[in-house]
Amino acid sequence: MPLAAVGQPSIVSLFLRTSLPFLLCAAAAYFHKPMLVPAVCFLHAFVYGYGLSAVFAAFAGYGWLIRLLLLFTATFGSCLLYGYAGRYVSGFRQFSLREPLLCELLIAALALFDFYRVSPLLRQLLS
Numbered sequence: 001m002p003l004a005a006v007g008q009p010s011i012v013s014l015f016l017r018t019s020l021p022f023l024l025c026a027a028a029a030y031f032h033k034p035m036l037v038p039a040v041c042f043l044h045a046f047v048y049g050y051g052l053s054a055v056f057a058a059f060a061g062y063g064w065l066i067r068l069l070l071l072f073t074a075t076f077g078s079c080l081l082y083g084y085a086g087r088y089v090s091g092f093r094q095f096s097l098r099e100p101l102l103c104e105l106l107i108a109a110l111a112l113f114d115f116y117r118v119s120p121l122l123r124q125l126l127s
Contacts, residue, residue: 014111018077025085026100034091041085069122073114
């Protein structure tokens with residue numbers, strides 16, 4: 001985990017890693033399968049929690065700061081996923097293409113901000 005914080009992440013991996021659970025929820029909403037939305041969100045929350053505990057185990061006393069910087073895109077992407085999934089979990093809402101496109105643009109903006117601002121700051125703090 002300390003080596004992951006020192007290296008530069010790929011912008012493509014940041015974007016894909018954040019948007020995959022979101023796209024799965026959007027596909028479940030499109031195909032009218034609302035029972036898949038909580039399953040995707042639970043799996044995403046489990047993987048995110050596992051990553052959080054790895055950060056806290058690797059960086060003991062200052063894990064709270066490293067978590068904010070190392071998992072920046074994942075943290076705010078989880079908030080976006082929670083908001084989107086909350087709208088489609090009941091199955092009564094009609095699918096609209098505008099919402100997934102807007103969320104994907106926000107995820108791309110998060111990944112760009114993480115790649116150009118947050119990751120260099122994290123590397124500078126750790127060196």
